[in-house]
Amino acid sequence: MTNQHKYPAIHNAMWPGLVGKGPDSEPFIDLETMLDLTAQAEVGGIRFDGVDLFLSLPHTSIDSTDDELKHLTDSIAKRDLVVGSLVAPVWPPTGGGSAMGSEQERKAFLTQVKKACAIGKKLRELGIRRYGVIRIDSAASPADWAKDPAGNTKLIAKTFCEASIIAEDYGERLAAEGEICWGGMHSWKRMVELLEMVNRPKTLGFQADMAHSLLYTLGYNAAEDCLLPEDFDWSQQEVLMEALRKVTHALRPWTIDFHVAQNDGTVSGSGSHDKTGRHCVVGDPKGKMDIIAVAGLWMRDETGLPTRAYEHICWDGCMFPNATMMAPKTWKDILGTLIAVRNAHGWD
Numbered sequence: 001m002t003n004q005h006k007y008p009a010i011h012n013a014m015w016p017g018l019v020g021k022g023p024d025s026e027p028f029i030d031l032e033t034m035l036d037l038t039a040q041a042e043v044g045g046i047r048f049d050g051v052d053l054f055l056s057l058p059h060t061s062i063d064s065t066d067d068e069l070k071h072l073t074d075s076i077a078k079r080d081l082v083v084g085s086l087v088a089p090v091w092p093p094t095g096g097g098s099a100m101g102s103e104q105e106r107k108a109f110l111t112q113v114k115k116a117c118a119i120g121k122k123l124r125e126l127g128i129r130r131y132g133v134i135r136i137d138s139a140a141s142p143a144d145w146a147k148d149p150a151g152n153t154k155l156i157a158k159t160f161c162e163a164s165i166i167a168e169d170y171g172e173r174l175a176a177e178g179e180i181c182w183g184g185m186h187s188w189k190r191m192v193e194l195l196e197m198v199n200r201p202k203t204l205g206f207q208a209d210m211a212h213s214l215l216y217t218l219g220y221n222a223a224e225d226c227l228l229p230e231d232f233d234w235s236q237q238e239v240l241m242e243a244l245r246k247v248t249h250a251l252r253p254w255t256i257d258f259h260v261a262q263n264d265g266t267v268s269g270s271g272s273h274d275k276t277g278r279h280c281v282v283g284d285p286k287g288k289m290d291i292i293a294v295a296g297l298w299m300r301d302e303t304g305l306p307t308r309a310y311e312h313i314c315w316d317g318c319m320f321p322n323a324t325m326m327a328p329k330t331w332k333d334i335l336g337t338l339i340a341v342r343n344a345h346g347w348d
Contacts, residue, residue, distance in 0.1 A: 001043050001044040001046065001336060001339055001340070001343075002044060002046075003046060003339065003342070003343070004342075004343040004346070005342050005343060005346030005347055005348055006346070006347075006348045007308075007311065007342075007346055007347050007348065008310060008311055008312045008313050008342060008346060008347075009049035009050060009082075009084070009131075009311060009312035009313075010048055010049050010050075010312065010313060010335070010338045010339065010342060011048060011049060011050045011051055011052050011084045011085075011312045011313065011314040011315070012034075012038040012041075012048050012050075012051050012052075012314065012315055012331065012334070012335075013051070013052045013054075013259070013314050013315060013316045013317065013318075014031060014034045014035070014038075014051050014052065014053050014054055014059060015052075015053075015054035015059075015087060015316075015318065016029075016034075016279075016316070016317040016318050016319070016320055016325060017029035017030065017031065017033070017034045017059065017325065018054055018056070018058070018059060019054075019318045019319060020318060020319040021322075026321065026322045027322065028058050029322060029325055029326070030058065030059075031058075031059040031060065032075070033326075034051075034059075035051065035075065035076065035079055035081070036079075037325070037326070037328065037331050038051055038079075038081065038331060039079035039080065039081060040328060040331075041328065041331035041332050041334070041335045042332070042335070043332060043335050043336045043339060044339075046335070046339055047080070047335070048081065048335060049081070049082060049312065050076075050081045050082035050083060050084050050312065051076065051081055051082075051083060051084070052083070052084045052085040052086070052087070052132065052314045053083060053085075053086050053087065054086075054087045054089075055086055055087060055088060055089055055115075055116050055119060056087075056089040056094045060072060060119075062088075062089055062094075062095065062112060062115045062116065062119070063115065064119060066122065069119065069122050069123065069126065070126060072123075073123065073126045073127075073128040076128055077128055082128055082129065082130065083123050083128050083129040083132065084129070084131060084132035084311075084312045084314065085132035085133045085134070085135055085175070085207075085257055085312075085314065086116055086119065086120050086123075086132065086133075086134050086135065087116075087134075087135045088112050088113050088115075088116035088117075088134050088135060088136050089112055089116075090109050090112045090113065090136055090137065090139045091139045092105070092108075092139065094112070095108065095111075095112055096108050096109045096111075096112040096139055097109045097139065098138070098139050098140040098144070099137075099138045099139055099140060099155070099156045099159040099160065099184075100138060100140050100144075100145065100152040100153075100155040100156045100159070100183065100184065101140070106155075106159050106162075109139060109159060109163070110159065110162055110163055110166060113134065113136060113163045113166055113167070113174070114166045114170075116134050117134055117166060117167050117169075117170035117172045118170060120132070120134055120170065120172050121170045121171060121172065124171075130311075131310075131311035131312060132257075132311075132312065133172070133173045133174060133175040133205070133207070133256055133257045134167060134172050134173070134174050134175070135174075135175050135176075135177055135207055135257065136160075136163065136174050136175070136176055136177075137176060137177055137179065137182040137185060138156050138176075138182045138183050138184045138185055139182070140152070140156070140182065140183040140184065141181070141182075141183050142180070142181070142182070142183045142186040142221040142222075143183075144183055145183025145184050145186070146183070152183065152184060153184045153190070153193065153194060153197065154197070156183075156184045156194060157194055157197040157198045160174070160176065160194070160198045160200075160204055161198055161200065163204075164198065164200045164203040164204045167203055167204075168203055173202075173203055173204070173205065173256060174203060174204045174205070175204075175205050175206060175207035175256050175257040176191070176194070176195070176204065176205075176206060176207065177206075177207035177209060177212070177257075178191040178206060178207070178208070178209075178212060178213065178216065178251070179209070179212045180212065180215050180216070180220040180221045180222075180267070181221075186220075186221045186222055187216060187219070187221065187222030187224075187225040188213070188216040188217075188225060188246075188247045188250055188251060189222070189225045189250075190222065190225070191206065191216075191251060192250050192251060192254070195254050201254065205254050205255060205256030205257070206251050206254040206255045206256065206257075207255070207256070207257040207258070207259070208248075208251060208252075208255045208257070208258050208259065208298050209258075209259035209261055209316055210259060210260055210261040210262070210263065210289065210291070210294055210295065210298070211259075211261035211262065211263035211279045211280075211316065211318075212261075212263075213244070213247055213248075213251070214244070214263045214265065214288065214289060214294075215263070215265075215267065216247050217240070217243040217244060217246075217247060218230075218232070218265070220267055227243035227246055227247070228240070228243050234265060234288050237290065240288070240289075241293065241294070241297075244294055244297055245297060248297040248298055249302070252297075252298060252301070252307065255298060255307075255309055255310075256309055256310055257310055257314075258295075258298055258299065258310055258313050258314070259313075259314050259315070259316040260291065260295055260313055260314070260315050260316075260337065260338060260341055261279050261280075261315065261316045261317075262279065262280040262281070262282060262284060262287040262288075262289060262291055263279065263280060263287065263288060263289065264280050264284065264286035264287055264288060265286075265288045279316060279317055279318045279319055279320065281317070281320065281324060281330060281333065281334075282333040282334055282336075282337045283333060291337055291341065292337075292340055292341055292344050292345075295313075295341045295344070295345060296344060296345050299313075299341075299345040299346075300345055306345060306346065306347045308347055313338060313341065313342070315334045315337070315338055317330075317334065
C-alpha cells in the first residue's frame, strides 16, 4: 500500500485505553503503551502521523503543569508523532458538570473547557500541535434533557456560546461530538438544531464519528428522527447509504473533526461509559458499513470534491477489549484502513 495523497494526516485516539475501562471493567491501558502501539504500527512503510489525546488521568491531567506538558511533548515527539485534537473532560466524574445544569454545574463545565484550551495553546507553543480541536459534549443524558427539551437545548446552547468565547480567547475551536447518549445531541436533527442555535460556525462545529452517526439513522433515543425501520435488513446497503446521505447532508457543513470507525448497529456500553455506539474492529463480520464509502459521505461535499474541512482524520476504537487493544495486528489493520480512506478521499 502506498500514499496517493498527502492530506489529511492520520491519527490514532488514545482514549480507548480509558473509556469503558476502570474498576468496574478491564484495567486502564496507560498512555505510554497506547503511544507505543500507535508508533509501532506500519503498513508499507507508512505510519500514523499523530495522536488525539484525552485530558484526564490516568493519561493526561487537565491540571498538567508546563513541565508535565513539556515531558508529554517530548514523549510523543520521540516517537515521531504529533498531537491533534484534545478531549475536554467536561463530565461530572472528571471535574466538569452538565451543560444544562445549575450555574455551579455549568461553571464547572466551562472551567474544564478553559483548562483544555490552555493546554491546547501550550502544546501549540511547544511545537507538537499544529491542528486539531477541543472536543466537547453536553455532559447530560437524553432522559434529563427530555424533562424540558426546549429549555434544556436553550441552556446547552448558552453554555456552548460561553465556551466558544473562551475557546476564541485561546485561538481554539470546539467540536461537539454527536452521540445518542448526550442530551440535546442525541439525534441528527437535535444536533443541527443546537449548532444553529449557538450559531458560531467559526468556533463551534461538529465532530463526526462514523460509529455514532450510524445510530442516528436508527433513531435510538429519538424515534421521531429515525431514518431506518426497526427491523431494517442490513443487506440493503443502498438504503443505508441514502439514510446516511441525509445525516451527512445536514451535518457535514458543520463538521470540523472526523473519526473513522465501524459499528455493528447495536448499542453498547462498558465501565463508566453509558450506552452508545459499539465500535468494531476493521474486519468485524458484524460491521454494517462500507468504511471507505461512508467516510466519503463525510469527507466529500455535494459536488464530490474533498471538503478539506480538517487537517487530520482519527480512528476511534472505544471499548475494544484489552486483548484486542494489545494486539499489534489491530493497529496495523486500522492504519491500513485509514490509508485507504485517505487514498480514496484525500487531497494534496
